Amino acid sequence: MAAYVLGTLLFGLALAAPMALRYPRLLLGGKLRAGTIAASSASTRVAWACETLGSLACLEQREEPLPPVNDGECLIGVRSIGLNYADVFCVLGLYEAANKMLKESGEGALVPGLEFSGEVLQAGKGVTKFKKGDRVYGFTRFGAYRTKLVIREKLLQPMPTDWSYEEGAALLVQGLTAWHGLVVLGNAKAGSSVLVHSAAGGVGSAALQICETLGCSTVGVVGAESKMSFLKERYPSSCTPIVRAPERKYKKQLDDMGRSYDVVLESLGGRYLTAALDHTAPMGRLVHFGATHAYGGSGVDGLLKWLKLVPNYLARPLLDPGKMVSTNRAVFGFNLIWLTEREDELTLELNEMLTRGGLDKRPPAVGRTFPFAELPAAVDHLRSGASVGKVVVVVE
Numbered sequence: 001m002a003a004y005v006l007g008t009l010l011f012g013l014a015l016a017a018p019m020a021l022r023y024p025r026l027l028l029g030g031k032l033r034a035g036t037i038a039a040s041s042a043s044t045r046v047a048w049a050c051e052t053l054g055s056l057a058c059l060e061q062r063e064e065p066l067p068p069v070n071d072g073e074c075l076i077g078v079r080s081i082g083l084n085y086a087d088v089f090c091v092l093g094l095y096e097a098a099n100k101m102l103k104e105s106g107e108g109a110l111v112p113g114l115e116f117s118g119e120v121l122q123a124g125k126g127v128t129k130f131k132k133g134d135r136v137y138g139f140t141r142f143g144a145y146r147t148k149l150v151i152r153e154k155l156l157q158p159m160p161t162d163w164s165y166e167e168g169a170a171l172l173v174q175g176l177t178a179w180h181g182l183v184v185l186g187n188a189k190a191g192s193s194v195l196v197h198s199a200a201g202g203v204g205s206a207a208l209q210i211c212e213t214l215g216c217s218t219v220g221v222v223g224a225e226s227k228m229s230f231l232k233e234r235y236p237s238s239c240t241p242i243v244r245a246p247e248r249k250y251k252k253q254l255d256d257m258g259r260s261y262d263v264v265l266e267s268l269g270g271r272y273l274t275a276a277l278d279h280t281a282p283m284g285r286l287v288h289f290g291a292t293h294a295y296g297g298s299g300v301d302g303l304l305k306w307l308k309l310v311p312n313y314l315a316r317p318l319l320d321p322g323k324m325v326s327t328n329r330a331v332f333g334f335n336l337i338w339l340t341e342r343e344d345e346l347t348l349e350l351n352e353m354l355t356r357g358g359l360d361k362r363p364p365a366v367g368r369t370f371p372f373a374e375l376p377a378a379v380d381h382l383r384s385g386a387s388v389g390k391v392v393v394v395v396e
């Protein structure tokens with residue numbers, strides 16, 4: 001036993017040491033920077049940028065010159081920035097695409113952020129869809145943590161007139177993730193039985209909206225009792241909400257419910273994935289696109305994740321292809337960043353999500369908002385796992 005414990009500790013150190021050396025503040029924490037927003041002039045903008053990735057303390061405000069507005073581009077005065085869990089992984093240095101961009105861009109810093117809403121301040125030559133003063137929302141492959149953006153027209157959408165800027169910044173990434181997982185890969189349709197993990201989060205609540213529109217019967221799983229009222233109020237008849245049991249007891253919880261699911265939207269990882277796969281119906285699809293439970297967490301929870309690195313690693317789900325054949329189940333994995341490099345496909349899916357998925361019928365659920373000057377606190381709130389709906393940063 002003693003040998004096992006010692007071996008486990010040594011193995012843990014071997015795995016954790018390189019990470020700890022690379023990202024020391026991940027273990028030690030760090031002071032969040034906030035305060036008043038740096039001033040910007042007509043020719044500059046303010047950004048929250050990271051020169052290194054590894055902790056929230058890396059985020060620093062800086063003033064930068066505005067880039068030129070080229071043909072086909074618009075200058076946007078950002079009014080709201082929508083946060084995604086990917087931002088947390090990005091800032092912590094755990095998002096490979098962000099690490100690569102920081103290394104290869106040659107700019108010496110990375111500005112995180114994937115989506116925003118705002119007003120067109122200037123439309124460049126050749127822009128046909130938008131003019132000065134239009135309200136828009138859009139996507140950017142990192143770089144949204146800024147007060148102004150220069151963006152290609154193709155990546156912008158007109159905002160529904162009755163939506164606030166906060167709501168406009170809350171739709172695109174999580175809505176597309178939900179649509180791609182549920183419908184494009186999961187083939188959810190009227191009558192499908194669906195299980196959604198982290199149902200009160202950004203992706204989760206977009207998924208429930210799509211399920212309601214399509215006519216699916218949905219079980220929404222959340223991590224805390226405090227999130228139940230949100231689901232009951234917003235989806236009173238289309239979703240059965242449950243608080244998930246601890247990881248080792250989750251399979252029994254699903255057993256006791258006695259249901260199996262045609263589509264599972266799985267973003268927790270670990271034993272939550274295996275338990276949900278066991279409850280995927282024959283010809284059903286489990287779509288895995290996140291590992292928030294396995295790698296998320298702040299404070300003590302985050303530290304415990306590091307200490308449990310080895311047991312968690314050893315207990316990671318191992319999928320047996322033979323069993324998928326005999327049980328008639330499929331497992332998909334995807335990363336939306338792949339789609340962002342294929343703009344035509346992205347636009348097609350976006351239109352489908354809005355029309356067939358019904359995401360343009362009702363504004364997205366915005367949870368908490370934070371001022372731009374307190375952006376790191378907003379990322380920290382999302383990281384804590386306590387957020388409900390979308391976390392949005394407001395630029396005055």
Ligand SMILES: NC(=O)c1ccc[n+]([C@@H]2O[C@H](COP(=O)([O-])OP(=O)(O)OC[C@H]3O[C@@H](n4cnc5c(N)ncnc54)[C@H](OP(=O)(O)O)[C@@H]3O)[C@@H](O)[C@H]2O)c1
Binds near residue numbers: 227387
């Ligand atoms: N692959 C892709 O392309 C893609 C794109 C977008 C998002 N995602 C993934 O989808 C998931 C949801 O993303 P989101 O942006 O909508 O975030 P979110 O669901 O609004 O927030 C993350 C949620 O994860 C859950 N969670 C479970 N254990 C946690 C822990 N230890 N620490 C923190 N949170 C924990 C919490 O909900 P409960 O406790 O209620 O479960 C928390 O609210 C994430 O796993 C994200 O990485 C993947």
